[in-house]
Amino acid sequence: MISxxxxxxxxxxxxxxxxxxxxxxxxxxxxxxxDPAKQDLYHKLAGPxxxxxxxxxxxxxxxxGRDILSRIMYGSRVTLLVGFSxxxxxxxxxxxxxxxxxYFGKWADVVIMRIVDIQLSFPFILLALFIAAVLGRSLANVxxxxxxxxxxxxxxxxxxxxxxxxxxxxxxxxxxxxxKDGRIVLFHVIPNVISPVIVQAxxxxxxxxxxxxxxxxxxxxxxxxxxxxxxxxxxGRDYMLTDPxxxxxxxxxxxxxxxxxxxxxxWLRDYLDPKLDV
Amino acid sequence: xxxxxxxxxxxSIIAILGVxxxxxxxxxxxxxxxxxxxxxxASFEEIEALKAKLGYDDPVFVQYFRFLGNALxxxxxxSYNYYQPALSVVLERVPATATLALAAFAVSLLISIPAGIVxxxxxxxxxxxxxxxxxxxxxxxxxxxxxxxxxLLFSVKLKLLPTSxxxxxxxxxxxxxxxxxxxxxxxxxxxxxxxxEVMGKEYIDTAxxxxxxxxxxxxxxxxxxxxxxxxxxxGLQIAGLLxxxxxxxxxxxxxxxxxxxxxxxxxxxxxxxxxxxxxMATSFVVINFIVDVLYCVVNPRIQLQ
Amino acid sequence: xxxxxxxxxxLNVIFHTKYGRxxxxxxxxxxxxxxEKLGLVGESGSGxxxxxxxxxxxxxxxxxxxxxxxxxxxxxxxxxxxxxMERYRGNRISMIFQEPxxxxxxxxxxxxxxxxxxxxxxxGLGRAQIRERVLDMLRRVDIPSPETRxxxxxxxxxxxxxxxxxxxxxxxxSPEILIADEPTTALDVTIQAKILDLIHKLNTDYGTSLILIxxxxxxxxxxxxxxxxxxxxxxxxxAPVKELFRAPLHPYTAGLLQSIPGSRPDGEELAVIPxxxxxxxxxxxxxxxxxxxxxxxxxxxxxxxxxxxxNGHYVACWRHGQEEGR
Numbered sequence: 001m002i003s004x005x006x007x008x009x010x011x012x013x014x015x016x017x018x019x020x021x022x023x024x025x026x027x028x029x030x031x032x033x034x035d036p037a038k039q040d041l042y043h044k045l046a047g048p049x050x051x052x053x054x055x056x057x058x059x060x061x062x063x064x065g066r067d068i069l070s071r072i073m074y075g076s077r078v079t080l081l082v083g084f085s086x087x088x089x090x091x092x093x094x095x096x097x098x099x100x101x102x103y104f105g106k107w108a109d110v111v112i113m114r115i116v117d118i119q120l121s122f123p124f125i126l127l128a129l130f131i132a133a134v135l136g137r138s139l140a141n142v143x144x145x146x147x148x149x150x151x152x153x154x155x156x157x158x159x160x161x162x163x164x165x166x167x168x169x170x171x172x173x174x175x176x177x178x179x180k181d182g183r184i185v186l187f188h189v190i191p192n193v194i195s196p197v198i199v200q201a202x203x204x205x206x207x208x209x210x211x212x213x214x215x216x217x218x219x220x221x222x223x224x225x226x227x228x229x230x231x232x233x234x235x236g237r238d239y240m241l242t243d244p245x246x247x248x249x250x251x252x253x254x255x256x257x258x259x260x261x262x263x264x265x266x267w268l269r270d271y272l273d274p275k276l277d278v
Numbered sequence: 279x280x281x282x283x284x285x286x287x288x289x290s291i292i293a294i295l296g297v298x299x300x301x302x303x304x305x306x307x308x309x310x311x312x313x314x315x316x317x318x319x320a321s322f323e324e325i326e327a328l329k330a331k332l333g334y335d336d337p338v339f340v341q342y343f344r345f346l347g348n349a350l351x352x353x354x355x356x357s358y359n360y361y362q363p364a365l366s367v368v369l370e371r372v373p374a375t376a377t378l379a380l381a382a383f384a385v386s387l388l389i390s391i392p393a394g395i396v397x398x399x400x401x402x403x404x405x406x407x408x409x410x411x412x413x414x415x416x417x418x419x420x421x422x423x424x425x426x427x428x429x430l431l432f433s434v435k436l437k438l439l440p441t442s443x444x445x446x447x448x449x450x451x452x453x454x455x456x457x458x459x460x461x462x463x464x465x466x467x468x469x470x471x472x473x474x475e476v477m478g479k480e481y482i483d484t485a486x487x488x489x490x491x492x493x494x495x496x497x498x499x500x501x502x503x504x505x506x507x508x509x510x511x512x513g514l515q516i517a518g519l520l521x522x523x524x525x526x527x528x529x530x531x532x533x534x535x536x537x538x539x540x541x542x543x544x545x546x547x548x549x550x551x552x553x554x555x556x557x558m559a560t561s562f563v564v565i566n567f568i569v570d571v572l573y574c575v576v577n578p579r580i581q582l583q
Numbered sequence: 584x585x586x587x588x589x590x591x592x593x594l595n596v597i598f599h600t601k602y603g604r605x606x607x608x609x610x611x612x613x614x615x616x617x618x619e620k621l622g623l624v625g626e627s628g629s630g631x632x633x634x635x636x637x638x639x640x641x642x643x644x645x646x647x648x649x650x651x652x653x654x655x656x657x658x659x660x661x662x663x664x665x666x667x668m669e670r671y672r673g674n675r676i677s678m679i680f681q682e683p684x685x686x687x688x689x690x691x692x693x694x695x696x697x698x699x700x701x702x703x704x705x706x707g708l709g710r711a712q713i714r715e716r717v718l719d720m721l722r723r724v725d726i727p728s729p730e731t732r733x734x735x736x737x738x739x740x741x742x743x744x745x746x747x748x749x750x751x752x753x754x755x756x757s758p759e760i761l762i763a764d765e766p767t768t769a770l771d772v773t774i775q776a777k778i779l780d781l782i783h784k785l786n787t788d789y790g791t792s793l794i795l796i797x798x799x800x801x802x803x804x805x806x807x808x809x810x811x812x813x814x815x816x817x818x819x820x821x822a823p824v825k826e827l828f829r830a831p832l833h834p835y836t837a838g839l840l841q842s843i844p845g846s847r848p849d850g851e852e853l854a855v856i857p858x859x860x861x862x863x864x865x866x867x868x869x870x871x872x873x874x875x876x877x878x879x880x881x882x883x884x885x886x887x888x889x890x891x892x893x894n895g896h897y898v899a900c901w902r903h904g905q906e907e908g909r
Contacts, residue, residue, distance in 0.1 A: 117289070118296035122559050123521035126539075130555050133543035134304050210420050214525055217422050218540050230422075237426055237529075244430055251423030259418040402645075480686040483641055487680075488700045488752070489672035492665070499688050506690065578690060578736045 004271045011267025017260025025080045028073035033058070036074040036227045040065035048245050059249055062232070063239060068246070071227040072253055078216075078228045079209055079257060082139070086146025086208040087201050093147055094154025095197065099185075101155065102162030109159070116152050124149055128211055132220040139222045142215060146208040153200050161193045195272035202265030206258045213254045229254050279574050290567045297559040302345050305548055306334070349556070355549040359542065364549035368535055368557060375534030378453055378527065379519050385458025386465055386515075393462070394469025399496055401474060409466065416463025421522050425456040425529035453530040457522045461515055468511060472504040479503075502576070509573045513566035520558055587654075588759050588792050589615040589638070589676075594651040596633050596642065596816075598863075605863040607633045609816045611651075612890070615760065620786055620793040622803040622824065624839075625813035628860055631796045634813070635762050637661075638794070639672050655760075674704040677753035681765040683745035687737040693748055694733035697721075700755045720751040724781060743774035747781070754785060761786075762794045767802065779806055800843050804828060809895070812836050815861055815871035822896040832898040834876050870901065878902055 005011050028036075034057075044065035046057050059068035101112040119127070127149045135141045165171055165188050174184065215221035216230025224231060229250040236246030329335055336344075348354070354364040397409040429452060432439045440449045476482065477500050485499040524536035531537065535554050542550040596608035608630040615621050623631045636642050637649055640660065653660040655675070660668065672678075680686040688696060697717045701708055708716070714733070721729035724747045737745055746766060753761055763782060767775040783806060786793050795807055803810055804824065811821040812833065820833040831837040838856040858875035861867055870888050873879040880901070888899045 114292070114296065118293055118300060122297070122555075123517040123562060125521035125524055126555060126558055129524065129539065129543060130301070130304070130551070133548075133551055206418070213420055214422065217420075218525070218528060220540075220543060233423060233426070240426065240430060241434055244434070247423075247426050247430070251420070251426065254423065255415075255419045258420070259415065262414065262418055480680055480682055481688040483636075483680060484686045484749070485688065486641055487639055487672055487678040489669045489674050489703055490699065491669055491703075494699075494703075502690050503688070576690070578692075579738050 001271065005267065008267045008270065010263045011270075014260045014263025014265075014267060017256055018264055021076050021080060021257050021260065024073050025076040028070070028077055032067075032070040032073050034067035034070045036066060036070040037225070038066060045239065045243050045246075047243065048249070051245060060243075060245060062235065062246055068232075068249060071232055072229070072249065074227045075229045075232060075250070075253070076257075078139070078222060078226060079212065079254075082142050082146060082212040082222075083205045083209045083261070086143050086150065086212075087205045089143060089147035090150035090204060090208075091154050091197065091201055094151035095158050095193075097151065098155035098158030099162060102159035102166075103181075103185075112155065113159075116155060119149075119152055124207070125211065125214060128215060129218070129220060132215055137220060137223050139226070142212055142221050145215070146211060149211070150204050150208060153204065154197060157196050157200060158189075158193050162189055165189050165192070199265060199269045199272060202261055202268055206261040206265065209254070209258055209261065283571060283574065286567060286570050290563045293563050294560050297563075298346060298349065298556055299342065301552055301555050301559075302342050303338075305552055306341065306345075354553045357542075357547055357550045359545050359547040359550070364547075364553045367550055368538065368553045371533060371535045371538050372557075374532060375523055375527070375536060377450065378457065378532060378534055379523055381450055381454035382457035382461065382519055382522075382526075383516075385454050386461040386519075389458070389462040390465035390469055394466045395473055395496065395501060397466070397470045398473030398477060406470075410470070413463045413466040413470075416459055417467070419460070421456060421460050421525045422529050424459060425452070425526055428452050428456055429530070453526050453532050456529070457519060457526045460522055461518050464518065465508075465515060468508060469504060472507055473500060476500045476503045506573065506576045509569055509576065512569045513562070516565050516569075517562055520562060586617045587614045588617050588656070589794075590652075590654040591634070591638070592652040592654065594634065594637060594649070594653065596630070596637055597648045597650075599646045599648065603864050606816055606866055607647075607863055608637065609866075611813075611818055613811055613818065613821070615792050615794060617759075618786070618790045618792055619809060620783075620795065620807040622807035622810040623794060623796045623813060624798065624800060624803050624810060626798060626860055628815075628863065629813040630816040630863075631813045632764055633816075635678070635764050635794060635796050638760075638762060639676050639678055640665075640668050641678070670704070673700050673753070673758075674756045675758050676760045676762065677756075677758040678762040678764065679746070679749045679753050679766050682769050683742050683749055684769065686749060687745055689737055691736070692733065693735055693737075693740075697748070697752045697755065700752060704756050716755065717751075720755055721748070723754075723785075724748075724751040726751070742770050743778065746770060746774075746778055750778070750781065750785070754789070754791070757789060758791060760792045760794065762796070764796045765798070766795070768797070768799070775802075782806070800839060812839070815866065816863060817871060817899065818890070819872065819900070820898045826896050832892075832896070832903050833872075833900050834878055834902075835872050870899075 005015065040061065041064065043057070043061050044063055046052075046054065046061045046065075048060040048068070049055055049058050051060075057067050057069065059072065061067055062071070097112050101109040122130075128145045131145045131148060132141065135144070162185075165184070171184060171188065212221055212228070213230035213233075216228040217234045219231075219234065221230060222228055232250040233247055233254070236243070236248075236250065239246050334341070352363075352365050356362065357364045357367045360367050393409050393413070397406045400406050432452060439452055477496075482495060482500055485495045490499075523534060524539055526532065527534045527536035528540050535557070539551065539554045542548075542554070591611055591613040594608055594611040594613075595606070598605040598607055611630075611634055613621070613634075623634065625631045633642065633647075638653055638660065640649075640663075642649065649661055651661065655671065660671065663671075687693075694714065694717060697720070698713045701713050701716055717733065718729050721732060726732055726744065726747050732740070732744075732748070740748070750766075761782075766782065767778050770778060779802065782793065782795075785791060793807070795802070797803060807824055809821070810824050810827050811818050812827075812835065813819070814835050820827070820831065820836045822832075827836065828840065831840055835856070842855060856875055861871060861874070867874060867884075868887075869885050870876070870879070870883045873883040876883065882901050886901075888901045890897050890899045891903065892898055
């Protein structure tokens, strides 16, 4: 795995970016220079160090004098927390529903696949906004939204694989010699779906990160007191004419993170499934 | 073909009904619209009285069919913010969104078709590498940031284009570019990989062996085949555009239904939210149906069956 | 040889891939005479398809790098600019492919795909004239109710029918050379025979020279006049067909002949050549066949044998080079 990573430059970049964000999240609270919520109106709207800043605040301060670097570091926690737990929840929900649909078939399959169809008739962000509107703003709700709006792909994957395995003749054969369904799922279904599910999960995580940022940007994500990249960008937008860095820095943070996760996903796909040579 | 399309039509109708059911259930059962309508200090009796008056104590399915019946007559209730029928509040804004989405779609196709084809035909060249990198970046940049950066560059620094508004054609350029670039990135990647697959097919060798020029081989024999398989994912593209419109409109203060949706959510104007969600989902289902019809038209195999 | 319509001189094809350099074709020399039917035989991966595709330059470059000369008259096809080459393809030199099921474009009618050839190479023909020429050609390849076929799409036709259409399409401009790459492999045995008969008949009627690529020695025996046997990218033996079947000189050719079902008396097992074809990424030194050859000696491992022989029968093998030397 390591040697495959060494061969893929883009994969290396992706993993490096993701590691950097993880380090940032882990170090916030320890290495952050300031309290992200601490206002300092005497030093508000200080530029970053390369644009008139003093060095006291490496990336400058915002309209309330809060330190941008600290807020970016704390913001990465929300990004990672939502990205990771949203993906896990979506994966669990999707795999379970997909397995039920594929395994039991009949009406369970019909109902679940109808739900999938209906869900696919909702543009992704519309669904997220709609749920956010009804449920209100909280971290748990954002994760729930991520799960609800992302489970469909996993369900289709797992259902498809189970249906395919059911069709195979050797499954009939091992069943006839007394293999239990649980065993078949464990040894014949899971090994086949694990790679596509992992690949789907990385690409899904990138989507969830963008979604969280969009919701925060629109003011419908986590409560406004919590520092998030999307929120910082929304606030920075009002100072675009005078202090463009307020909007540029958080946007860069989001873009790079999403890029890193996507690059990692592409590399994982090549690594786990070399047949897909595109 | 008629049989297939009939089946798809039925599926589309079921999907739209499903959407209305979900929207209704979420808003009226999970949420509590009556409490939202009254001031925060309303007493329990006042709430109950209003519930009875508006029919909220009827069984859920009775309420749903009443809702559906009203919806079919175009009655979605009043907008609490504008004191007008919710439907007309929304319909007023539809042309703005339609203009934006169409312009963005045009931008997307104008960029992605040449880019995807060039990248596939010159596979592994420098041009291909540049196009692939840009497409990947385009997929990673969130639409709202891209919009702000374009605004920063073209309106603030270069002072070429207005930052917002709806008055002139120039006001359309930045929002359409923002929305279009995002969808162009995905479309370019898909078109490239589809073209590469098609260019490896034997009928492309046949076309070349006939002495046809590379232009005819690429456009007549390869592109049409790549496009016909791309049509199946066109629906998702359009979903992306509709979704992206919500964010782009907010960034550029574009007076369409996307911005109205965000405003209505913030103002708890749920009747308007309801109309917009149903309208967007319905138009998405309808567009997907049209795409399916197109797919049949392009594909002789389905046409004749 | 004045009557040669095509002459391949020192053709080398190298693929530059991410796995490294692959020598797909090495030092191929071959001649096709007017009206002759030439067979190119070998296992899959022996370079026979690459050689045939090189002639009309169908290999994408990069990754393919072609060196040497392919003379069509006094024109070196390999030296032509791409646009010039297009005028020869489908016009003077045509090709048909292995898989008739996928070698026609699924989105266009038969008339469209066939008419395209005439529109390209014979400018100025009217719609009606084109249709007449296409119909005429469909009749010549024995396609029933050709008028109906014109409006049909490939998926409405059977494999044999599609291959007939491919043949008709390739002959529209009366080419001097027809290259057929495994034209019958994907078809049923009965259809196979009919398609071979058709190719045979067209060769006799029009004097079109034929290059037939196949792995099937049975097809070779029935169809061609002269055979070249390829192994691991090189020609190891070439001879008139009867001569080759009567007295194969190369151990590989001999092995191939013995592996044809029915080549041995009843009850005797078919011979199988031990080992596998070497990877084109890692060609052994010396004679490419030495690790599978029962007669291999030190010299075979060290040096690549040159092509020697007389009276049209040539072989690249040290055993025969030595015999001649004595």
